[in-house]
Amino acid sequence: MAKAPVLTPRADDFPRWYQELITKAELADNGPVRGTMVIRPYGYGLWERMQQDMDARIKSTGTQNAYFPLLIPESYLTKEAEHVEGFAPELAVVTHAGGKELEEPVVVRPTSETIVNEYFAKWVRSYRDLPLLINQWANVVRWELRPRLFLRTTEFLWQEGHTAHATCEEARAFAARVQSEVYGAFLRDVLAMDFVSGRKTAGERFAGAINTLTLESMMGDGKALQMVTSHELGQNFAQAFRTRFLTQDGRQEYVWQTSWGSTTRMIGALVMTHGDDDGLRVPPRLAPVQAVVLAVKGDEGVLAGVRAIGDRLREVGVRVHVDDRTDVPFGRRAVDWELKGVPVRIEVGPRDLERGTAVLVRRIPGTKEPVAAGALSALLPGVLEDDQALLLEQSRRRREDHTVEATTIEEAAEAAAGGWARIPWATLGPEGEARLAERGVTVRCLVAADGSVPETEDQRGNVAVVARAY
Amino acid sequence: MAKAPVLTPRADDFPRWYQELITKAELADNGPVRGTMVIRPYGYGLWERMQQDMDARIKSTGTQNAYFPLLIPESYLTKEAEHVEGFAPELAVVTHAGGKELEEPVVVRPTSETIVNEYFAKWVRSYRDLPLLINQWANVVRWELRPRLFLRTTEFLWQEGHTAHATCEEARAFAARVQSEVYGAFLRDVLAMDFVSGRKTAGERFAGAINTLTLESMMGDGKALQMVTSHELGQNFAQAFRTRFLTQDGRQEYVWQTSWGSTTRMIGALVMTHGDDDGLRVPPRLAPVQAVVLAVKGDEGVLAGVRAIGDRLREVGVRVHVDDRTDVPFGRRAVDWELKGVPVRIEVGPRDLERGTAVLVRRIPGTKEPVAAGALSALLPGVLEDDQALLLEQSRRRREDHTVEATTIEEAAEAAAGGWARIPWATLGPEGEARLAERGVTVRCLVAADGSVPETEDQRGNVAVVARAY
Numbered sequence: 001m002a003k004a005p006v007l008t009p010r011a012d013d014f015p016r017w018y019q020e021l022i023t024k025a026e027l028a029d030n031g032p033v034r035g036t037m038v039i040r041p042y043g044y045g046l047w048e049r050m051q052q053d054m055d056a057r058i059k060s061t062g063t064q065n066a067y068f069p070l071l072i073p074e075s076y077l078t079k080e081a082e083h084v085e086g087f088a089p090e091l092a093v094v095t096h097a098g099g100k101e102l103e104e105p106v107v108v109r110p111t112s113e114t115i116v117n118e119y120f121a122k123w124v125r126s127y128r129d130l131p132l133l134i135n136q137w138a139n140v141v142r143w144e145l146r147p148r149l150f151l152r153t154t155e156f157l158w159q160e161g162h163t164a165h166a167t168c169e170e171a172r173a174f175a176a177r178v179q180s181e182v183y184g185a186f187l188r189d190v191l192a193m194d195f196v197s198g199r200k201t202a203g204e205r206f207a208g209a210i211n212t213l214t215l216e217s218m219m220g221d222g223k224a225l226q227m228v229t230s231h232e233l234g235q236n237f238a239q240a241f242r243t244r245f246l247t248q249d250g251r252q253e254y255v256w257q258t259s260w261g262s263t264t265r266m267i268g269a270l271v272m273t274h275g276d277d278d279g280l281r282v283p284p285r286l287a288p289v290q291a292v293v294l295a296v297k298g299d300e301g302v303l304a305g306v307r308a309i310g311d312r313l314r315e316v317g318v319r320v321h322v323d324d325r326t327d328v329p330f331g332r333r334a335v336d337w338e339l340k341g342v343p344v345r346i347e348v349g350p351r352d353l354e355r356g357t358a359v360l361v362r363r364i365p366g367t368k369e370p371v372a373a374g375a376l377s378a379l380l381p382g383v384l385e386d387d388q389a390l391l392l393e394q395s396r397r398r399r400e401d402h403t404v405e406a407t408t409i410e411e412a413a414e415a416a417a418g419g420w421a422r423i424p425w426a427t428l429g430p431e432g433e434a435r436l437a438e439r440g441v442t443v444r445c446l447v448a449a450d451g452s453v454p455e456t457e458d459q460r461g462n463v464a465v466v467a468r469a470y
Numbered sequence: 471m472a473k474a475p476v477l478t479p480r481a482d483d484f485p486r487w488y489q490e491l492i493t494k495a496e497l498a499d500n501g502p503v504r505g506t507m508v509i510r511p512y513g514y515g516l517w518e519r520m521q522q523d524m525d526a527r528i529k530s531t532g533t534q535n536a537y538f539p540l541l542i543p544e545s546y547l548t549k550e551a552e553h554v555e556g557f558a559p560e561l562a563v564v565t566h567a568g569g570k571e572l573e574e575p576v577v578v579r580p581t582s583e584t585i586v587n588e589y590f591a592k593w594v595r596s597y598r599d600l601p602l603l604i605n606q607w608a609n610v611v612r613w614e615l616r617p618r619l620f621l622r623t624t625e626f627l628w629q630e631g632h633t634a635h636a637t638c639e640e641a642r643a644f645a646a647r648v649q650s651e652v653y654g655a656f657l658r659d660v661l662a663m664d665f666v667s668g669r670k671t672a673g674e675r676f677a678g679a680i681n682t683l684t685l686e687s688m689m690g691d692g693k694a695l696q697m698v699t700s701h702e703l704g705q706n707f708a709q710a711f712r713t714r715f716l717t718q719d720g721r722q723e724y725v726w727q728t729s730w731g732s733t734t735r736m737i738g739a740l741v742m743t744h745g746d747d748d749g750l751r752v753p754p755r756l757a758p759v760q761a762v763v764l765a766v767k768g769d770e771g772v773l774a775g776v777r778a779i780g781d782r783l784r785e786v787g788v789r790v791h792v793d794d795r796t797d798v799p800f801g802r803r804a805v806d807w808e809l810k811g812v813p814v815r816i817e818v819g820p821r822d823l824e825r826g827t828a829v830l831v832r833r834i835p836g837t838k839e840p841v842a843a844g845a846l847s848a849l850l851p852g853v854l855e856d857d858q859a860l861l862l863e864q865s866r867r868r869r870e871d872h873t874v875e876a877t878t879i880e881e882a883a884e885a886a887a888g889g890w891a892r893i894p895w896a897t898l899g900p901e902g903e904a905r906l907a908e909r910g911v912t913v914r915c916l917v918a919a920d921g922s923v924p925e926t927e928d929q930r931g932n933v934a935v936v937a938r939a940y
Contacts, residue, residue, distance in 0.1 A: 032539070032546070033539060033576050037539065038536070038538050039537040044534075044535050045535070048535060064511035066509055066511045066514045067517075067627065068501075069501040070625050071506055071624070072503070088569070089569050091568075092568075093567065094562045094563060095563070095564075095566060096563040096575075098562075099561075122499070138609075143568030145568065155539055155541065157537065
C-alpha cells in the first residue's frame with residue numbers, strides 16, 4: 001500500500017522533519033514568548049517517565065530532593081566571576097513587582113549554583129554534615145536567540161543536582177558516579193541511546209567549573225548533541241559564598257562541590273535519535289503506552305475483543321491503551337500511532353475476530369504479521385525487550401559507521417560534514433580547536449586512549465571527538 | 471522526665487510556634503527575595519508524597535499532565551477584565567532579557583488560565599475534542615506583602631487543572647467531582663484533615679470565575695485556612711480567547727471551563743492542624759518515614775538489632791528509617807524525630823536487646839511502652855492506621871468544639887475570636903459580610919441547610935461559615 005508521506009523525509013530537510021514530527025505527534029507547540037514551549041500531554045508523558053526513572057536513580061546515590069526559589073537577587077550571580085560572565089547574556093530580569101519598581105532587580109534562575117551556595121553556607125557546619133547531596137526538579141530560563149523546540153528553549157525543565165563534599169577526591173568521584181550510574185545507565189538502558197562519555201575542553205566548560213563531564217550522542221543527521229553534563233566546581237562557589245566546614249581536626253575549610261543536570265532536551269534527542277520518516281519510535285522501557293490495541297471497526301464483537309486483549313496485556317505488565325474511537329477512520333488512527341511511535345500496534349477487525357487472530361505491527365523493526373490473539377500476552381514482553389535492544393543497537397551502529405579516525409585538522413573538519421571525527425588531542429590542541437570552531441565544528445569531548453574519561457585535559461593519548469552540534 | 475521546651479508553646483504565641491517548628495523541623499527557610507522560600511529535603515519529602523498521591527487521583531478523572539510556559543505576555547492578562555484586576559497588584563514583570571529591554575514586558579505566571587486558553591483555542595476544533603482535561607505541576611509567582619512560610623509565599627508550587635467542556639452542566643459536575651473525589655478524599659484520607667466543603671460568596675470568588683468551590687479547615691488556633699479551590703469559569707475566558715468548538719449539529723459555541731488548584735500551602739496547613747508543642751505530627755499515610763528505629767547506643771549488637779528490625783518492617787511495607795548515628799546524643803536525636811513528627815519511634819538499647827524488647831513511642835497519641843521486638847512487624851501496620859484515624863478524629867472534634875451557631879452578626883464576630891461561627895446567610899448577606907470584614911472576619915463559604923454545597927448563593931437555608939483566616 002503506497003502512502004502519501006506524512007512528514008518531510010529526513011533526507012530532504014532534517015530540521016523541517018524534526019519540527020513537523022514534534023507538531024504532528026503532538027509533543028509540543030511554540031509558546032507565545034520567543035523561545036518558550038508548551039509541552040503537550042504526549043510529550044509531557046515522556047518527560048514524566050524520564051523523571052520517574054531518573055529520580056529513583058538519583059535517590060539511590062543518597063541524594064534528596066529539595067526546592068530553591070526561582071527568583072535570585074542579581075547580586076548573587078556576580079559573586080562568582082566566571083559564572084556571571086557565562087550567564088549574564090542569557091538572563092531574564094524582573095525589575096517590577098507588586099506594582100512597584102524593585103530596589104534590586106531579581107533574575108529568573110538560569111541555574112541555581114549561587115542560591116544553593118547561599119543556603120549550603122548556612123546548613124553546613126561540620127564534617128558531619130557532609131556530603132550534602134541535594135537535587136531539584138525545576139524550570140530555568142536562559143534567553144535563547146536561536147530557539148528550537150526541546151533542544152534550545154528559553155524556558156526548559158530539568159533536574160539540577162548540587163553536592164558538597166569534604167575533599168576534592170570525593171567530589172570528583174561523585175560527579176563521575178552520577179555520570180555513569182545515573183545518566184549513562186539511564187540513556188543506555190531506558191532511552192536506548194548510545195553515547196560517548198568524556199570531559200569537556202577548558203573552552204567548553206560550565207561557567208565556574210574546574211571540570212565538566214559530558215555524554216554526547218549522535219543524532220540521525222550525524223550531528224552531536226550534548227545530552228547531560230556533570231561539573232566539578234572545585235571550591236569556586238564555596239569561596240564566593242564562604243561555604244565552609246569544620247574538619248575532624250578542627251580547621252575551617254571550604255567544601256568541594258559538584259553540580260549536574262539533565263533536561264527536557266532529552267525529548268528532542270529521543271526524536272532525533274530514534275525518529276524515522278514515519279514519525280517517532282519510542283523505546284519500550286520509556287514508552288508511556290507500549291502497546292495500543294486498535295478496533296478496526298466499531299462492531300460489538302470487535303470492541304469486546306480489543307478490550308479483552310487490553311486487559312490480558314495489562315495483567316502481564318504491559319502499558320496498554322485501547323483505541324476504540326471507531327468514529328475516526330482506522331487509517332488515520334494508525335498513522336497517528338505511528339507518528340507517536342508507540343512500539344507495538346495490535347489491530348483487530350471482524351475477520352481477525354472470526355479467526356482468533358490479530359495483526360501485530362512492530363513500529364521499531366517495522367514488521368507486520370498476523371498472530372494468534374491468545375498468544376499475545378506470552379509474546380509481547382519479549383517483543384518489547386527485543387525492540388528496546390534493537391534501538392540501542394541501531395544508535396550504536398550509527399555512531400560507529402559515521403565516526404572517522406582523522407589525523408589532520410582538515411580531515412576532521414571534512415568528516416564533520418556528515419558525522420564525527422576522532423583526532424589526537426596532541427594534534428589538535430586549543431589552537432586547532434579554535435580553527436575548527438571557525439568552521440562550525442566543536443570538540444564535543446576528550447576521551448582517553450582506552451576509551452575512559454581522562455583525568456586531565458593533557459593526559460597522554462587523549463583523543464578529541466569533534467562534530468557539528470546542536 | 472522534665473524537658474526544656476523545644477518550641478514556644480502554641481498557647482503563648484501561635485505564629486511564633488509555627489515559625490520555630492518550620493525552622494527546627496527543617497521544613498523550610500526564608501528565601502533571599504522577600505516572600506520566597508527554600509523547601510528543605512524534609513519539607514519537600516512531604517510535598518513529594520502529596521504530589522504522588524494527588525497525581526494518581528487527578529489522573530483517575532481522565533486528566534492528563536502537560537506544561538505551559540512560565541512567562542506570559544502582559545497583553546494576555548488583560549483579555550479577561552476581572553482576571554487582570556484581581557492579579558495585577560501581585561504580578562512580577564520581566565522587562566529586560568538577553569541583555570535588552572523587551573518590546574512587550576512579560577509576566578511571571580500568577581496562574582495559567584490565560585495562556586492555557588490561548589492553546590485550548592488552537593487545540594479544540596469540535597465536540598470530539600471535548601472534554602479537554604489538563605493539569606500541570608508548576609511554580610507560580612504572586613508578589614506577597616505579608617508573607618508567611620508555606621501559607622503565603624511570593625513563589626509557591628502547585629498543581630493547576632484546566633478543563634473545557636461542551637456544556638455548563640458538565641463543567642459544573644467536573645468541578646464538583648474534583649472537589650470531592652480528588653481534593654476532599656485526599657485531605658480526609660491522607661492528610662487526616664477535617665474540612666467544610668462549600669461555595670465562596672460573590673465577593674470571595676476567583677478573579678474571572680462564575681463560581682468558586684472551597685474546602686476550609688480549622689487550624690490549631692481556631693482560624694480558618696482555605697485548603698483548595700475549584701472554579702467554574704463559565705465562558706469568560708473562552709469568550710476572551712475565542713475558545714470555540716463545533717457542536718454535533720454544526721454550530722460554533724464557546725466551551726465551558728473549570729480550573730482548580732492545590733499548593734504547598736497544604737504543608738503549612740498540616741503543621742497548623744496536627745502540630746503540637748513538641749513539633750509536627752505527620753499522618754502515617756503521608757509520612758515519608760513512618761517509623762524510625764533508633765539505636766540508643768553504638769554497640770555492635772544494638773546496631774545489628776536496629777537494622778534487623780528495620781529490614782523486617784520494610785518487608786511488611788512500612789516506610790522505615792534506621793537511625794544509627796550514635797555519635798549524636800540519643801536525647802537530641804529523639805527530640806529531632808519528635809519535631810519532625812515521624813509517627814512511630816522504636817528505640818533499642820543494650821538492655822532491650824538482652825530482653826528481646828524495644829520501646830515503642832507513638833508520636834500521635836503520645837504513648838511509650840515496651841514491646842516484644844518480634845511482635846513489631848505484626849503490630850505496626852495496625853498502629854499506623856489507628857494513629858491516622860486518631861488525627862482525623864482530633865481534627866474533626868476541634869472544628870465541632872469550636873464552631874458556634876450564631877443568630878446575629880455580633881455573636882458571629884465574637885465567636886470568630888477563637889473559632890468559627892455558622893450564621894444563616896439570609897441574616898448575614900453581602901452587607902453583613904462587609905461589616906464582618908471590617909472586624910477581620912470573612913465568610914469562608916456557604917453551605918446548604920443539609921450540609922451539602924449550595925447550587926446558588928441565595929439558595930434558601932444557606933448557612934455562612936465565618937472565621938478569621940490565614
